Amino acid sequence: MQELSLIMLAAGNSTRLNMEVKKQFLRIGEDPLWLYATKNLSSFYPFKKIIVTSGNVSYMKKFTKNYEIIEGGDSRAQSLKKALELVETEFVMVSDVARVFISKNLFERLLENIDKADCITPALKVCDTTLFDGQAVQREKIKLIQTPQISRTNLLKKALEQNSDFTDDSTAIAAVGGKIWFIEGEENARKLTFKEDLIKLNLPKPSCEIFCGNGFDVHEFGQTRPLILGGIEIHPSMGLKAHSDGDVLAHSLTDAILGAASLGDIGELYPDTDMKFKNANSMELLKKAYQKVKEVGFELINADICVIAETPKLHKFKEEIRANIASTLNISEHRINVKATTTEQLGFIGRKEGIAVLSNVNLKYFDWTKL
Structure with missing residues (x-):
């Protein structure tokens, strides 16, 4: 069995959600969203280490002792760079807690392809006509990138040393010449970004406690x-x-x-x-x-x-x-x-x-x- 660490990114400010509550603390049943998403993904595999980045470490530590919760950075890339300092395994899986419904099938397909490249990435095809700056582009060449992604740890660390504000791991790996392997993503791995996404995702209701x-x-x-x-x-x-x-x-x-x-x-x-x-x-x-x-x-x-x-x-x-x-x-x-x-x-x-x-x-x- 491949030794693998998991990083869950939960330090964002949720500005695009446009609500007073930060999305990582929306309650899914009794659990805040960050914990619900981490429990889900961590149940699929005996990860060597599970790290959660946070903007409120002391509060999040009150929920569980099962994960290492660390202070995040001002951007996704900075948070990831901090978390990678704690990773010693050859491969690392990185996901955003805003992707709440990662399926076991998607997880297993990522794992099955772990030796194919330096970064294994789920992506969705674009079916609709797509415009950029008013001009149609070839939709066949467009991919909607999702997480989780599995990367070679050393290469991802090297990529982040450039201090560029990468928005996902595959672009960071590609920037240092690494090979990317795409697998088919899933609609259910949609990222919670806007209020409307709460309806689309059909999440369990918050507890009435x-x-x-x-x-x-x-x-x-x-x-x-x-x-x-x-x-x-x-x-x-x-x-x-x-x-x-x-x-x-x-x-x-x-x-x-x-x-x-x-x-x-x-x-x-x-x-x-x-x-x-x-x-x-x-x-x-x-x-x-x-x-x-x-x-x-x-x-x-x-x-x-x-x-x-x-x-x-x-x-x-x-x-x-x-x-x-x-x-x-x-x-x-x-x-x-x-x-x-x-x-x-x-x-x-x-x-x-x-x-x-x-x-x-x-x-x-x-x-x-x-x-």
Whole structure:
């Protein structure tokens, strides 16, 4: 049996998908797309090593210990070059996670031809009349290149040393004089690039699971500046001590949202040792945190927020806070609830030394079937 390594490329920005979620994190059942595609391809063969390139290594490592997940580069070629540093086998198979439905038949046909050339590549013929710059071209000479491709590792490494931005392995191998062997590709190996492709690929629907997160934060009174809660000025001078603007409500809600998505906490994302967050607008930080949550495939179902304070009284501000949170997160107001209570004069809050906020949120997977 031929020793073979597998590289799965999953570090792209998904700009052409034109959605807030990155395509590698679209949920296919319970799995993000990158994991679904890697599980599928890796089930066909006992690969010596499986490497996945990523733009979010720490998060992706939470899903599995079976693969080596590494930081990708700014382009496909740069990501591949980094991954190849870990490959020691004579041959390497490279695929894009956006090609979700690679069949075992296609895989086996690639493997059967491994000794035919330096790079074995699936390709589709063009059946329709094809124009380039308004002029018809000979469609018989056109091939639509697909992945996965199997290449001789040393030659692929040599090709990428040129630092050219190759968009696939076969063109890289050809650039250094390597031989390419084409096999017939498959329609089901279509690459997920645009929203419409989600319908064409007929992917399994995302799971209906719900994820709960909570956040708790406390700040002490004592800084002469406005008291801000949920982005709303409550008092002109009863400010809270903090590295940022002291919006304890926004901090609590940010933690809850991050927690539900398993993305750590606000201190990891916005450390108070970093001067760029000095006096930062906490609602803007909340907005950016929620953007990260959406990028990895979640959306907010609801948030329930409880402000615990003896002073000032908040009943006049609750609706304004609720509306501002909804506007900041671009969700319906009915999904946000804001409550206020006291500690009946007990403890540091009862002594009017500070304010605490408890937030609970529920997230669900982004449902791409409703596009």
